[in-house]
Amino acid sequence: MSSTGDAGAAEEGTTRGESPLLGVSGLGKAYGDTVALRDVDLSVADGEFVSVVGPSGCGKSTLLRVLSGLEETFDGRATVAGADVREEGSDRVGMVFQEPRLLPWATVRENVSVGLPAEVDPDTEGARERVDGLLDQVDLGDFADARPGELSGGMAQRVSLARGLAYEPAVLLLDEPFSALDALTKREQQDHLLDVWDDRDATVVLVTHDVAEAAYLSDRVVVLGGQPGTVERVVDIGAERPRDRTDEALLDARETITDALGV
Numbered sequence: 001m002s003s004t005g006d007a008g009a010a011e012e013g014t015t016r017g018e019s020p021l022l023g024v025s026g027l028g029k030a031y032g033d034t035v036a037l038r039d040v041d042l043s044v045a046d047g048e049f050v051s052v053v054g055p056s057g058c059g060k061s062t063l064l065r066v067l068s069g070l071e072e073t074f075d076g077r078a079t080v081a082g083a084d085v086r087e088e089g090s091d092r093v094g095m096v097f098q099e100p101r102l103l104p105w106a107t108v109r110e111n112v113s114v115g116l117p118a119e120v121d122p123d124t125e126g127a128r129e130r131v132d133g134l135l136d137q138v139d140l141g142d143f144a145d146a147r148p149g150e151l152s153g154g155m156a157q158r159v160s161l162a163r164g165l166a167y168e169p170a171v172l173l174l175d176e177p178f179s180a181l182d183a184l185t186k187r188e189q190q191d192h193l194l195d196v197w198d199d200r201d202a203t204v205v206l207v208t209h210d211v212a213e214a215a216y217l218s219d220r221v222v223v224l225g226g227q228p229g230t231v232e233r234v235v236d237i238g239a240e241r242p243r244d245r246t247d248e249a250l251l252d253a254r255e256t257i258t259d260a261l262g263v
């Protein structure tokens with residue numbers, strides 16, 4: 001007799017997966033007089049790759065901050081695996097911030113080690129190998145002993161990405177992780193992220209300004225817009241995986257996303 005209500009039935013944000021891992025409903029967030037988000041509904045299935053695009057200031061980073069459990073006050077509901085993010089958030093969720101946020105006094109290797117799970121002793125041989133492996137994947141093997149002050153913006157961003165991956169979280173929230181990278185490195189890092197997503201059956205929410213990147217990587221692309229930001233459109237990316245960047249379906253999806261952005 002009991003009803004489970006209409007959870008997951010929000011029209012715009014409903015996933016095709018069976019088990020929503022992340023969900024927000026009726027989400028509103030204000031910073032003082034500034035309303036950043038209004039009435040956002042979104043659910044992300046376990047194992048799904050979702051990107052969020054939208055103009056500067058529409059609340060993309062705010063949405064990730066709420067999902068990661070960093071925001072204590074907001075309207076509506078935000079859940080990870082059914083539990084309120086304010087209780088459950090940080091355990092399962094890894095976040096790569098828009099700014100690298102590295103410890104300036106620590107080496108690159110130490111900065112990545114900070115991301116290791118709490119139960120891993122960073123001084124063990126195994127932990128060191130893991131960190132060095134991550135540094136190799138982001139092409140920073142030669143900079144393990146450097147300090148953040150010696151790095152370019154793109155290199156710092158790659159350290160931050162490696163730190164986010166060190167934790168091996170079930171849910172990865174990434175805020176413009178590739179924005180400071182050159183075109184070739186960006187492609188390499190996008191493909192690396194797809195490998196990580198695939199290997200670990202991770203669930204990913206990626207914020208990006210790059211429409212081609214969003215289409216290439218994602219199962220669905222959420223277009224936020226307005227101020228306060230709200231969901232304007234959700235675009236399903238039908239292209240089969242593994243994908244070819246020149247696939248017609250991806251080019252079509254890019255057009256649709258660009259139209260929704262009103263560019």
Ligand SMILES: Nc1ncnc2c1ncn2[C@@H]1O[C@H](COP(=O)(O)OP(=O)(O)OP(=O)(O)O)[C@@H](O)[C@H]1O
Nearest residue numbers: 031034035036055056057058059060061062063098
């Ligand atoms: N800590 C804060 N205090 C006050 N206002 C904030 C704070 N963080 C964000 N805002 C405001 O909330 C709105 C959304 O900000 P947010 O950083 O989420 O945007 P965004 O979509 O990530 O933008 P960008 O693409 O430039 O990174 C903006 O109007 C911003 O000024």
Ligand SMILES: [Mg+2]
Nearest residue numbers: 060061062098
């Ligand atoms: Mg932002």
